[in-house]
Amino acid sequence: MHSSEMAELTALLTPDGLSLLDELGPVVSTADAARAVSRLRAAGHSPDLVSAVVGQAHLRAKATAKFGDFAARMLFTRAGLEQATRLPVAAHHASRMRTAGIARVADLGCGIGGDALAFAAAGLRVDAVDADEVTAAIAAYNLAVFGDTVTVRQGRAEASPLSDVDALWLDPARRTAGHRETRRVGAADYSPPLDWAFEIAQTLPTGIKLGPGHDRDELPAEAETQWVSADGTVVELVVWTGALARDGVRRSALVLRGERAHELTAAADAPDAEVRELGAYLHEPDGAVIRARLVGEVARELEGGMLDPHIAYITGDAALTSPFVQSFRVRETMAANAKAVNAALRAHDIGTIEIKKRGMDVDPAAFRKKLTLRGHASATLFLTRVGTRHLAILADRVRADQV
Structure with missing residues (x-):
């Protein structure tokens, strides 16, 4: 947790700070940001508040692609937005939970709360946990609209109590320290560790969100593995276990185009088709x-x-x-x-x-x-x-x- 980020968040999470953010409107370009900073500093607002408000306004503008109109009522970190599941994709995660009869899910590594938002909107109770203090505070803000249906706390996924939940959702962090950048990492660099995630997934119905290029040889052989694309871009791989994995399905491709969803499922990798000359x-x-x-x-x-x-x-x-x-x-x-x-x-x-x-x-x-x-x-x-x-x-x- 960076003290400067907590200072910005503390300045922002006040009635005056949030009102100022709502009044500012979208900040799309660097020029927009420069004008907003000059105007707010000239009006006498503190550097921390100005930095927080302008930064959040810019992130909200970027977040529209993932969260639509909801973005205007949410808070973000840059890395949290980068990692967050698009809302239409998260809705499919929530639908699978509902179809499997899940009533309460632990979202371990909840980030800024994208999946938890979809789970709660689908009627599930959600116990959301994130190891980072700033991220957990932002998730609590984003999910406050659901009242006591959702609890958010700071903590390590591995130390979270699981006795009262029906299922787990895990989005292991793939980050450098802080909130500013992401990088490619190996399996040992995930938090929580993937070995722990795959082990706990054998004891409770679980969905584990991974990058779509994750090494297939490292995936649990008995799980259902689902690759998801949204409007032509492959956005994630999800490993489903227990009641969240479908009978007879080990491979699936979920293709989302606009509001339409199409899925192809199979019991295993499909045999290759024969090679033929170029046709029409x-x-x-x-x-x-x-x-x-x-x-x-x-x-x-x-x-x-x-x-x-x-x-x-x-x-x-x-x-x-x-x-x-x-x-x-x-x-x-x-x-x-x-x-x-x-x-x-x-x-x-x-x-x-x-x-x-x-x-x-x-x-x-x-x-x-x-x-x-x-x-x-x-x-x-x-x-x-x-x-x-x-x-x-x-x-x-x-x-x-x-x-």
């Missing part, structure tokens, strides 16, 4: 499907195969699409060099291009600078490897209502 369509699987190793399942659903055994592109001739892929109608293929691509762009009157690459050591931004884009049409260019060949594929994005 190219399909790019969602990152959650790739992480969950369910690409073969989607390929068979689309009556397609793999373009290359080591690259996650699906191809086929059937006019089918799926919520688990982005689909493209192939226009033309060529060698993956600027001269050949430019000839195709001229022939098709392409002036706007989206570049995707997989399996090739190429910088799309640098490749774009070599292209001549003077036409009126738009397209997508794939740069990929098929066997030993480097291939460029010019294609058009397909909407689900077009097939």
Whole structure:
């Protein structure tokens, strides 16, 4: 806990401080922040209060992407916002708890309270704990609206009493000291330690939120592992155990697009689909499907195969699409060099291009600078490897209502 951060928080958590924050409105840019600081200091407010109010106004503006309108009524740390679960994703965590009959959950490592907010809104009682004093105080503020349905305290997850709860939610911290930065860490650097988290998950129904790139070999073999993407970005991996893990499901990919949710489940990694020549369509699987190793399942659903055994592109001739892929109608293929691509762009009157690459050591931004884009049409260019060949594929994005 940093004394400067506690001083700022103490200054902020007063009626005058909170009123000043609400009156200030959003602070989006550096210029907004500079103007706000000058105005508030000129009005005679203390440096701690000005720093806290302007910093919170900026974080609230950034938090809208994760919390929507709720952000305007919440407090944050920068690292806490970075780590926090998006509210639509947290709602799925809460729904799973409710479906499993959970009435009371311990949220160990609650951060600024994103998941606890969703749990409480779903009608669960929540015991929220965070090891950091500043973070726990902010979580208490964010969750105060739920009254005695939620308790928040500072403490270590490993020392928390669990006799009265039905389930656990764990979001092990992956942070350097303080609240300002995050970094990549190994399993031993998590707090609480992952060994402890996986062990306690064998005794109570548990959800453990991890980064989506977590080493699969370190995951408990008997648990359900679920990769989640939101609007095209893979945001988390959750390990579910006990009553929170579904019968017969060991791998799942949950794909959230706007307000719609689609899920693919399987008892194990899906066998790869057969490799086939490029067909009329190219399909790019969602990152959650790739992480969950369910690409073969989607390929068979689309009556397609793999373009290359080591690259996650699906191809086929059937006019089918799926919520688990982005689909493209192939226009033309060529060698993956600027001269050949430019000839195709001229022939098709392409002036706007989206570049995707997989399996090739190429910088799309640098490749774009070599292209001549003077036409009126738009397209997508794939740069990929098929066997030993480097291939460029010019294609058009397909909407689900077009097939």
